[in-house]
Amino acid sequence: MRNRQSLADMAPGERGIVTALHNTGSMRRRLLDIGLIESTEVECLGRSPGGDPAAYLIRGAVIAIRAEDGAKVCIRTC
Amino acid sequence: MDLTLRSAERTVFRSRRQAPEDVCVPASVTIALAGNPNVGKSTVFNGLTGLNQHTGNWPGKTVALAEGCCSRKGQSFTVVDLPGTYSLMAHSPEEEVARDFLCFSKPDAAVVVCDATCLSRNLNLVLQIMEITPRVVVCVNLMDEARRKGIRLDLAAIEARLGVPVIGTTARKKRSLTALIEAVSRVSAADEPAPFRLRYPAEIETAVEMLEPLLTARLSGKLDSRWVSLKLLEGDRTLLKKFGDYLGDGFLLDAPLADALHKADTYLTARGFTRETRKDRIVAAILAEAERVCDGVVTHDAPDYDAFDRKLDRLLTSRRTGYPVMLLLLAFVFWLTIAGANYPSQLLSQALFYLQDQLTALFSYLHAPAWLHGALVLGVYRVLAWVVSVMLPPMAIFFPLFTLLEDAGYLPRVAYNLDCPFKRCCACGKQALTMCMGFGCNAAGVIGCRIIDSPRERLLAILTNSFVPCNGRFPTLLALLSMFFVRGGAFSTLFSAVLLTLVILLGVLMTFGVTKLLSKTLLKGVPSSFTLELPPYRKPQVGRVIVRSILDRTLFVLGRAAAVAAPAGLILWIMANVTVSGGSLLYHCAAFLDPLGRLMGMDGVILIAFVLGFPANEIVLPIIIMAYMSQGSIAEFESLTMLRQLLLDNGWTWVTALCVMLFSLLHWPCSTTLLTIKKETGSYKWTLLAALLPTLSGMLLCTLVAAAARLFG
Numbered sequence: 189m190r191n192r193q194s195l196a197d198m199a200p201g202e203r204g205i206v207t208a209l210h211n212t213g214s215m216r217r218r219l220l221d222i223g224l225i226e227s228t229e230v231e232c233l234g235r236s237p238g239g240d241p242a243a244y245l246i247r248g249a250v251i252a253i254r255a256e257d258g259a260k261v262c263i264r265t266c
Numbered sequence: 267m268d269l270t271l272r273s274a275e276r277t278v279f280r281s282r283r284q285a286p287e288d289v290c291v292p293a294s295v296t297i298a299l300a301g302n303p304n305v306g307k308s309t310v311f312n313g314l315t316g317l318n319q320h321t322g323n324w325p326g327k328t329v330a331l332a333e334g335c336c337s338r339k340g341q342s343f344t345v346v347d348l349p350g351t352y353s354l355m356a357h358s359p360e361e362e363v364a365r366d367f368l369c370f371s372k373p374d375a376a377v378v379v380c381d382a383t384c385l386s387r388n389l390n391l392v393l394q395i396m397e398i399t400p401r402v403v404v405c406v407n408l409m410d411e412a413r414r415k416g417i418r419l420d421l422a423a424i425e426a427r428l429g430v431p432v433i434g435t436t437a438r439k440k441r442s443l444t445a446l447i448e449a450v451s452r453v454s455a456a457d458e459p460a461p462f463r464l465r466y467p468a469e470i471e472t473a474v475e476m477l478e479p480l481l482t483a484r485l486s487g488k489l490d491s492r493w494v495s496l497k498l499l500e501g502d503r504t505l506l507k508k509f510g511d512y513l514g515d516g517f518l519l520d521a522p523l524a525d526a527l528h529k530a531d532t533y534l535t536a537r538g539f540t541r542e543t544r545k546d547r548i549v550a551a552i553l554a555e556a557e558r559v560c561d562g563v564v565t566h567d568a569p570d571y572d573a574f575d576r577k578l579d580r581l582l583t584s585r586r587t588g589y590p591v592m593l594l595l596l597a598f599v600f601w602l603t604i605a606g607a608n609y610p611s612q613l614l615s616q617a618l619f620y621l622q623d624q625l626t627a628l629f630s631y632l633h634a635p636a637w638l639h640g641a642l643v644l645g646v647y648r649v650l651a652w653v654v655s656v657m658l659p660p661m662a663i664f665f666p667l668f669t670l671l672e673d674a675g676y677l678p679r680v681a682y683n684l685d686c687p688f689k690r691c692c693a694c695g696k697q698a699l700t701m702c703m704g705f706g707c708n709a710a711g712v713i714g715c716r717i718i719d720s721p722r723e724r725l726l727a728i729l730t731n732s733f734v735p736c737n738g739r740f741p742t743l744l745a746l747l748s749m750f751f752v753r754g755g756a757f758s759t760l761f762s763a764v765l766l767t768l769v770i771l772l773g774v775l776m777t778f779g780v781t782k783l784l785s786k787t788l789l790k791g792v793p794s795s796f797t798l799e800l801p802p803y804r805k806p807q808v809g810r811v812i813v814r815s816i817l818d819r820t821l822f823v824l825g826r827a828a829a830v831a832a833p834a835g836l837i838l839w840i841m842a843n844v845t846v847s848g849g850s851l852l853y854h855c856a857a858f859l860d861p862l863g864r865l866m867g868m869d870g871v872i873l874i875a876f877v878l879g880f881p882a883n884e885i886v887l888p889i890i891i892m893a894y895m896s897q898g899s900i901a902e903f904e905s906l907t908m909l910r911q912l913l914l915d916n917g918w919t920w921v922t923a924l925c926v927m928l929f930s931l932l933h934w935p936c937s938t939t940l941l942t943i944k945k946e947t948g949s950y951k952w953t954l955l956a957a958l959l960p961t962l963s964g965m966l967l968c969t970l971v972a973a974a975a976r977l978f979g
Contacts, residue, residue, distance in 0.1 A: 236588065240686050252797065
């Protein structure tokens with residue numbers, strides 16, 4: 189188990205639990221909207237052909253998030 | 267993600283179907299229809315209201331909301347379709363519209379449409395709306411999808427937990443909506459039901475208790491006092507201002523209230539609930555509550571219920587296959603369109619020109635004057651016949667195919683795939699969605715740009731939308747491709763499909779290029795953040811798609827083209843037949859524009875056709891043909907071969923055809939699109955730029971091609 193990892197570092201197929209959310213402003217609100225808060229489970233499903241954004245399974249929905257936004261979401265892999 | 271493509275289209279294609287007055291009985295029950303994006307809210311709305319829809323402007327709103335009406339057992343209902351939102355707390359313009367309607371316009375009931383395949387997440391919105399009004403009916407839509415995925419929902423248990431009616435529906439089956447409308451009728455008629463109370467952390471509850479009694483007295487039932495307390499604690503400024511407008515300006519200046527608010531604020535801050543974290547705690551509590559409601563009553567039979575979706579996603583969006591599959595799909599759609607439209611197009615034109623001969627016979631039988639026959643039959647009717655026979659078959663094939671892809675959930679994947687290149691141009695992947703809509707109609711694409719949150723990126727998308735050819739321009743491209751670049755043989759349709767794909771790719775590349783150019787010059791900025799939902803794939807409703815896309819899109823576009831073609835045909839006939847100082851008006855105009863046309867590899871007549879085609883691009887090629895015919899030798903022709911001969915006789919070469927195609931791809935947007943751009947940007951400056959950008963690039967490109975052709979050939 190590694191600590192201090194972010195959403196953007198996740199490899200496809202990897203699962204993790206959100207430990208902290210460092211996003212601000214409208215991005216933070218949008219993440220809260222889709223239910224991405226502390227202790228939410230996420231799974232990285234894959235990356236787009238250009239390598240960024242990546243798709244994550246969050247509370248049953250598939251959401252694409254760009255690397256620079258994902259980097260601010262800390263997770264603990266499991 | 268807030269405004270779905272379907273609703274943008276409704277704004278363009280359907281809003282004018284009915285006059286806004288006297289559609290709904292004034293005494294009817296008002297239902298607000300809310301829900302997350304992509305849950306089939308539009309299907310529920312259409313299922314409830316059928317064709318009785320129009321766009322209503324509600325007081326105080328800048329966004330027009332679609333409304334419709336329906337009746338059941340003598341009771342009439344006005345259904346207002348709110349923008350699709352995930353929450354009411356994020357303050358995007360759409361969310362504010364939805365929230366303001368729910369709290370200030372006081373609907374008699376709110377129906378919250380949810381996706382049965384991910385109910386827990388949808389309950390987030392349900393719980394937020396239940397805090398504003400207790401008169402809520404939860405519509406759990408897509409029950410059939412849930413069944414297919416092995417998801418079981420105990421709706422009775424959920425209803426017991428929430429305390430409001432929960433109705434399962436499959437909106438595409440109209441019958442399942444009956445229970446929904448009955449529940450709405452019950453909820454709106456009954457006494458105010460006991461509101462459901464979501465529990466927040468103890469500190470927040472204490473702070474709410476400090477405010478609520480004061481508010482209950484002051485609000486006198488106009489708004490829910492607990493909800494207003496929470497909003498005051500959140501300190502949302504725009505909402506506070508609206509409270510002030512709604513309740514009277516003195517409301518927040520009221521000393522005892524301001525005092526209590528200050529105390530509650532200090533209390534919370536002292537316990538670690540700062541302004542920033544308060545909202546997080548509130549959201550977390552709502553999400554936890556949503557999970558609790560679903561706990562044990564929503565069960566999955568198959569844990570890998572989404573395995574198929576994931577497999578499909580890997581094929582459609584992976585690094586290796588994402589782009590190739592996208593191109594193949596595009597080429598395949600074109601191939602089907604070309605292959606399928608060929609024969610019906612010929613039949614139609616034969617039939618319509620046979621009718622022209624009959625009309626001519628009728629006119630001469632009636633001894634009608636030659637000018638009348640000329641103006642009506644050779645002018646109006648002939649252009650009309652051309653537009654119909656050239657446009658109808660490809661549209662009737664292309665639109666349904668495209669809608670099928672949209673319905674299945676492919677378009678968000680396109681946006682996902684293309685976000686990376688768009689980001690390199692400092693823009694947003696959602697621009698790919700609006701670009702796709704532009705294939706149907708650029709005006710719809712421009713309205714669709716509302717899904718882009720950042721104003722700068724939205725403007726980029728609006729300004730570059732007409733770089734993808736709309737359906738009005740496809741027939742021109744297709745006809746020229748098959749006349750000049752494809753030489754018969756077994757693979758000719760395939761070859762034209764590939765060529766058309768290349769033309770489209772050029773349009774897409776231009777979009778990227780111009781977007782980048784704009785972001786480096788006039789619209790400087792860094793790409794904003796981006797989230798995009800990739801909704802579950804759904805089996806498209808083939809029958810419905812065909813009916814809807816033919817009714818809504820095909821006939822609308824055709825009708826508009828015909829409405830424009832008729833007067834344009836008349837103008838053209840007059841221009842060709844009114845003689846001034848030895849030549850027709852047409853001859854003089856063409857002669858005037860000829861040097862510019864020649865420079866760009868075309869001629870004056872072609873430029874006139876583009877100018878006359880300003881109201882609708884569909885009529886450009888028909889006008890070119892009519893103009894040549896009025897000057898020249900051939901009077902009748904039935905096939906593309908004869909048409910080709912006509913063009914060759916008028917000095918066309920493959921370079922001319924190429925330049926016409928390029929200019930058709932890159933010239934000013936049609937009048938409807940420009941009007942829409944003016945409406946969406948609110949500025950003549952940007953509208954002018956939206957017209958100049960494609961025109962200048964088209965002129966430049968055509969001139970270069972023509973010069974190169976002269977140099978080498």
